[in-house]
Amino acid sequence: MNKIVDFDAKVFFIKEQGSGYGVYQVILEVPESFVSQAKPGMFSVFATRDKTHLLRRPFSISGASYNRLAFLIKNVGPNTDYYVHLKHGDIINISNPRGQSIYIDNKINHYILVAGSIGAAPLIFLAKYLRKFGKRVTVLLGGRNISQIVGVNFFRTYGCEIKIIVEEHELPNVGLVTNLLKEEFELLKKKTSIVTCGSMPMMKAVAEMCKQKQITCQLILESVFACSIGVCSGCVVFMQDKTTRHICVDGPAFWAHELDLNQLNSVPRLCGSFKNK
Numbered sequence: 001m002n003k004i005v006d007f008d009a010k011v012f013f014i015k016e017q018g019s020g021y022g023v024y025q026v027i028l029e030v031p032e033s034f035v036s037q038a039k040p041g042m043f044s045v046f047a048t049r050d051k052t053h054l055l056r057r058p059f060s061i062s063g064a065s066y067n068r069l070a071f072l073i074k075n076v077g078p079n080t081d082y083y084v085h086l087k088h089g090d091i092i093n094i095s096n097p098r099g100q101s102i103y104i105d106n107k108i109n110h111y112i113l114v115a116g117s118i119g120a121a122p123l124i125f126l127a128k129y130l131r132k133f134g135k136r137v138t139v140l141l142g143g144r145n146i147s148q149i150v151g152v153n154f155f156r157t158y159g160c161e162i163k164i165i166v167e168e169h170e171l172p173n174v175g176l177v178t179n180l181l182k183e184e185f186e187l188l189k190k191k192t193s194i195v196t197c198g199s200m201p202m203m204k205a206v207a208e209m210c211k212q213k214q215i216t217c218q219l220i221l222e223s224v225f226a227c228s229i230g231v232c233s234g235c236v237v238f239m240q241d242k243t244t245r246h247i248c249v250d251g252p253a254f255w256a257h258e259l260d261l262n263q264l265n266s267v268p269r270l271c272g273s274f275k276n277k
């Protein structure tokens, strides 16, 4: 069993992000060994110290430096509400970085990151990592409206090319983030790889477009976790070869070509199912 080891983490900084969509940046002070283990795509599970909230909750690591891990948390329910209202100096329990990270191919120099709303959280860490290794990074951000676009400042700081599209008529670019991906595919000259995180229909559409173009694609899958250690089978995904995997231990990063894309909708309540707040 992949046992969870909890450590005390001290709240260093919490700030609501500007858009009014209820997304907060949460920075925690943690043992330095945690920070060196953190790779893009990995997550930590949070628990309250007094166990007032019984189920541990997973959050993607959106940054890691010195003795700090950063997270972007959207307030959607009792646990996230608790965590985004912590104060500087408060202590919670978090696990060491967990899960399988994104595979980065040395031979690929251009990555396109496709994010739906809060799905940007793990891609922020990935973008910084890729830029550090001199890769070109194009970020495609989509959401229902402009308030749902998450992470622009981070991606800009890291020197990514950013394109934004929303479904409501607030910007010249109206439509789905897959429209932007289609445009990118027309411009492609060099070998490129795609990483996506967001709602299930969006990731499925991205994966199918990549399959058609024979472009490699990784998905960061999110589902409701109960045990987070591969025991309850609440987070099972189906693979092309008819086997199953657990998002909490075998994921959250998966290759699109290994997943049974037709079964993805059966993964319980993914990112895009959040109600608009």
Ligand SMILES: Cc1cc2nc3c(=O)[nH]c(=O)nc-3n(C[C@H](O)[C@H](O)[C@H](O)COP(=O)(O)OP(=O)(O)OC[C@H]3O[C@@H](n4cnc5c(N)ncnc54)[C@H](O)[C@@H]3O)c2cc1C
Pocket (backbone or CB within 6 Å): 043, 057, 058, 059, 060, 061, 071, 072, 073, 074, 075, 076, 077, 078, 079, 080, 081, 118, 121, 122, 221, 222, 223, 224, 225, 252, 269, 270, 271, 272, 273, 274, 275
């Ligand atoms: C690997 C992984 C990484 C994640 N990373 C992040 C992150 O970086 N930032 C972030 O804000 N959230 C992230 N999530 C989702 C986060 O764990 C949930 O939002 C959180 O557990 C909700 O807890 P709650 O008690 O506040 O709300 P609940 O009362 O549990 O849920 C409130 C509402 O949100 C829905 N919901 C709950 N969990 C999820 C989920 N995982 N996906 C979609 N809908 C959900 C419920 O169906 C319900 O409608 C991640 C989930 C996973 C599995």
Ligand code: FES
Pocket (backbone or CB within 6 Å): 224, 225, 226, 227, 228, 229, 230, 231, 232, 233, 234, 235, 236, 246, 247, 248, 249
């Ligand atoms: S959450 Fe229980 S097996 Fe993954």
